[in-house]
Amino acid sequence: MSAVTAQALRETRQGWIRGLWVAGGAAAAAIGWAVEVPGLGIRLAVRFGPMHPETVVAGQVVGAAVVAALLGWLLLALLEGRTPRSRAAWTGIALAVLVLSLALPVAAATTTSAAVGLIVLHLAVGAVVIPGLSASARQPGR
Numbered sequence: 758m759s760a761v762t763a764q765a766l767r768e769t770r771q772g773w774i775r776g777l778w779v780a781g782g783a784a785a786a787a788i789g790w791a792v793e794v795p796g797l798g799i800r801l802a803v804r805f806g807p808m809h810p811e812t813v814v815a816g817q818v819v820g821a822a823v824v825a826a827l828l829g830w831l832l833l834a835l836l837e838g839r840t841p842r843s844r845a846a847w848t849g850i851a852l853a854v855l856v857l858s859l860a861l862p863v864a865a866a867t868t869t870s871a872a873v874g875l876i877v878l879h880l881a882v883g884a885v886v887i888p889g890l891s892a893s894a895r896q897p898g899r
Contacts, residue, residue, distance in 0.1 A: 778889030786822035
């Protein structure tokens with residue numbers, strides 16, 4: 758097998774693995790929403806400014822998880838092309854973004870239970886996506 762073919766196979770495998778972590782993040786969001794909303798009866802409602810409260814539905818939760826994970830994947834790919842310490846840099850940035858993202862539920866949730874529920878969803882997605890994508894980062898010299 759030529760070096761070019763081996764490299765292409767590694768990159769294809771890496772893409773599949775990262776895609777599975779994105780799907781895992783979406784699954785964590787869907788499962789979390791299903792436990793919180795129908796299971797525990799939490800009403801995930803948010804209000805932005807003077808607008809009326811808006812209920813957060815499953816599609817929004819899953820969509821946000823997919824978008825966040827895909828943006829994380831994009832950032833990791835960009836860092837891999839620019840720094841030999843891409844894994845460490847990406848993991849630090851991802852954790853900082855996760856912490857910053859927790860401000861949104863605190864600021865916009867209409868009830869304490871909604872804030873806690875949304876924070877748990879953020880943490881569940883982060884707990885799947887961050888270690889998964891971090892583990893898939895290319896090692897220096899590979």
